[in-house]
Amino acid sequence: MSLNSSDLSAAKISEALGTVGQGSVVTEVAERLLAYFTSGDIAPGTRLPAERQLSASLGVGRSAVREALAALEILGIVVVRPGSGTYLRDGISELLPRTLSWGMMLGAPRTRELVELRSGMEVQAAQLAAERITDEALERMQGNLDAMAANLNNLAAFVEADAAFHREIAGGSGNQVLQELLQSIRSLLRIWVDRALTDEGHAAAALKEHTKIHAALVARDPAAVAATMRSHMETASRRLLIGFDASQ
Template structure:
């Protein structure tokens, strides 16, 4: 919990504490994120200047500067010229950005991300089947129709495919699950956009999506999870192959 000044405002620098000698930029960012997501720092709070953070953490100013720059890119802090650096949102609003940052600054392992995505998508399909409505089912069918109409335009096909999965995730009605899945998907998107290379692969993907949509519409949770598992097996193989080519 942050230390507080006599006026009741948090002493952010004192709350951070010193880091070990030779600490990398990623650890500086992690320490800042721990503080920001603790709920003790109000949105809009101005952070201490770089030199104060540097002295408190026991690291060079360049490490602090790089960590803050990365957090700014991710939308966690707002750097205002001539004014200072400010925390953007509440702890709950920062969760998706925090998850994204944690994955990006760790050792990125594509295979592990693919496995995580598969597990999340299967659970999403199960929840969507349990919580679907008629309007939801119609929306899925609309995405499927666009996929069928664009088998010869793979860039358009990829967008319709992604929209299908986004709708399915929304149907699960679990914001934390959706945020986590969005982070993993975004990290894999560079491969996903190019994973379907030909019409044959597109037609197979359509058949798999159709099986998912039918199971969800009939509220069959087991069938939805099974259909998604089958789709994830082929989709994961395509994404892994695309990643290996890079």
């Protein structure tokens, strides 16, 4: 019986993955898959072995494989095509920020450390943006400020405009790695960011902080930008952690 190229590829993938030990089985399966996907030994668009084959190869139940693949699909790492199979979606460079996010979610909660890291990176991004951001981006940020001002009593819309404001700064930094890392961290913290603003008073205070950051960026003053962003991140982090602590 001869094997076609798809069968050979599936066999190669199964052999490369090896078997999984005991412990958190779904986590182990997901980590093993991610390690292989970022090894450079598998091409974008490759069809993965069937659940049954992965289950037998890894020495785990099919439910563990199914859950791991479902998690990777949510993260955009694989795509499921009904009637065809599961495929690796992206190239290696595009997988890296998602791998960072997944690795953080797999480990023990590190919310406080993520908040600290985000604060420092936001300041760095703002300093770089003071020298590199375009006038068009500054205009879009003014639009974000206008949206925030118009939605002080609509906190969900306010948070969206707030996030867009920060994305413009990250993009304006001109540092793609920094931009992607910040996006990954923001995604992990999103639930706490959404809960940090609890009333119009908090929103109004945040609007003032953002307005000062924008003014410093317009002035192209790196020192002023760093100072205003640092002050904003201190208060924003404090609000975020109050919500986090209350949930524990």
